[in-house]
Amino acid sequence: xxxxxxxxxxxxxxxxxxxxxxxxxxxxxxxxxxxxxxxxxxxxxxxxxxxxxxxxxxxxxxxxxxxxxxxxxxxxxxxxxxxxxxxxxxxxxxxxxxxxxxxxxxxxxxxxxxxxxxxxxxxxxxxxxxxxxxxxxxxxxxxxxxxxxxxxxxxxxxxxxxxxxxxxxxxxxxxxxxxxxxxxxxxxxxxxxxxxxxxxxxxxxxxxxxxxxxxxxxxxxxxxxxxxxxxxxxxxxxxxxxxxxxxxxxxxxxxxxxxxxxxxxxxxxxxxxxxxxxxxxxxxxxxxx
Amino acid sequence: xxxxxxxxxxxxxxxxxxxxxxxxxxxxxxxxxxxxxxxxxxxxxxxxxxxxxxxxxxxxxxxxxxxxxxxxxxxxxxxxxxxxxxxxxxxxxxxxxxxxxxxxx
Numbered sequence: 001x002x003x004x005x006x007x008x009x010x011x012x013x014x015x016x017x018x019x020x021x022x023x024x025x026x027x028x029x030x031x032x033x034x035x036x037x038x039x040x041x042x043x044x045x046x047x048x049x050x051x052x053x054x055x056x057x058x059x060x061x062x063x064x065x066x067x068x069x070x071x072x073x074x075x076x077x078x079x080x081x082x083x084x085x086x087x088x089x090x091x092x093x094x095x096x097x098x099x100x101x102x103x104x105x106x107x108x109x110x111x112x113x114x115x116x117x118x119x120x121x122x123x124x125x126x127x128x129x130x131x132x133x134x135x136x137x138x139x140x141x142x143x144x145x146x147x148x149x150x151x152x153x154x155x156x157x158x159x160x161x162x163x164x165x166x167x168x169x170x171x172x173x174x175x176x177x178x179x180x181x182x183x184x185x186x187x188x189x190x191x192x193x194x195x196x197x198x199x200x201x202x203x204x205x206x207x208x209x210x211x212x213x214x215x216x217x218x219x220x221x222x223x224x225x226x227x228x229x230x231x232x233x234x235x236x237x238x239x240x241x242x243x244x245x246x247x248x249x250x251x252x253x254x255x256x257x258x259x260x261x262x263x264x265x266x267x268x269x270x271x272x273x274x275x276x277x278x279x280x281x282x283x284x285x286x287x288x289x
Numbered sequence: 290x291x292x293x294x295x296x297x298x299x300x301x302x303x304x305x306x307x308x309x310x311x312x313x314x315x316x317x318x319x320x321x322x323x324x325x326x327x328x329x330x331x332x333x334x335x336x337x338x339x340x341x342x343x344x345x346x347x348x349x350x351x352x353x354x355x356x357x358x359x360x361x362x363x364x365x366x367x368x369x370x371x372x373x374x375x376x377x378x379x380x381x382x383x384x385x386x387x388x389x390x391x392x393x394x
Binding site: 080081083085090091092093094095096097122123124125126127129131132133135136195209210225226 | 316317318319320321322323324325327328347348354355358359360361362364378379380381382
């Protein structure tokens with residue numbers, strides 16, 4: 001059981017983790033791979049105070065190292081679902097379940113709107129979890145829509161289970177098994193009747209029993225039912241508290257501007273307030289501030 | 290023991306009893322399933338004598354899971370008078386399940 005679980009390994013989540021570790025709270029960061037963090041795509045960042053001219057990858061590497069040096073632990077994967085139960089929070093990541101006393105959501109913004117048919121067929125031939133649902137489709141055709149760094153591995157896993165996998169993304173990822181069919185497409189739609197029956201990819205229909213949509217992170221409202229939204233973003237107060245007790249949020253998932261400084265500042269507040277929420281702090285550790 | 294672990298035969302017997310039945314379809318490798326397991330256990334205790342609450346391991350009972358159209362786990366099915374009356378896919382707060390149970394007691 002951790003004091004604080006941080007979902008998201010971007011600037012906001014890492015900032016929150018640094019603050020919470022500085023207060024001697026145990027912290028678990030749940031995040032995909034570093035290259036899934038949008039900041040890692042930025043060639044050059046010139047508006048982060050005192051550190052102009054670094055690439056996004058350099059910045060995120062420094063932030064990650066800082067959090068790791070302070071003892072924040074890390075679990076690689078996509079948080080699929082979170083729930084509160086008897087004064088603690090459970091977060092499902094693939095086949096694992098993490099447990100914490102407070103939760104900080106720093107999931108970033110969902111990458112684009114949902115695909116047509118996605119909500120309609122969710123749980124009826126649309127899945128966000130290859131680990132969970134792959135076995136139900138052994139021997140059947142499935143489509144993986146790969147939008148995260150981990151997606152090729154998950155497609156390979158589905159093929160090992162015995163699924164007939166077609167992988168859809170803009171370009172073929174190197175890590176994808178050569179024996180897996182690949183379709184390059186960007187306009188996607190899930191079609192079917194009672195169940196999803198095919199993925200329409202740039203107009204071409206790929207028949208399948210299930211479409212696995214593998215994004216870097218889940219939209220917070222899908223992750224945890226009951227979270228109040230403000231437009232497409234999470235509703236928070238000045239303490240970065242959401243409407244659910246013990247759940248805080250920071251960074252791009254709380255709204256504009258989608259900037260590093262704002263994310264880091266919000267992460268700091270969320271980290272502090274999550275520590276306050278936990279009550280009396282443990283004895284201070286030396287040399288970690 | 291308030292919580293039943295059904296194989297196909299036990300599942301059919303429970304459903305055919307006509308009683309109010311709640312069944313959680315799950316698997317060991319599924320994190321979200323493990324997450325709601327304590328919720329299901331609690332409901333089994335809470336509704337003992339009012340509803341039959343059980344679980345089906347989809348890995349042990351693939352034919353039953355396929356027959357019932359389980360396409361994502363966790364999926365929770367509700368039955369009364371031998372007929373499916375509701376199904377909930379994915380992790381939901383306990384109230385989502387108690388609402389169905391309470392409405393059909």
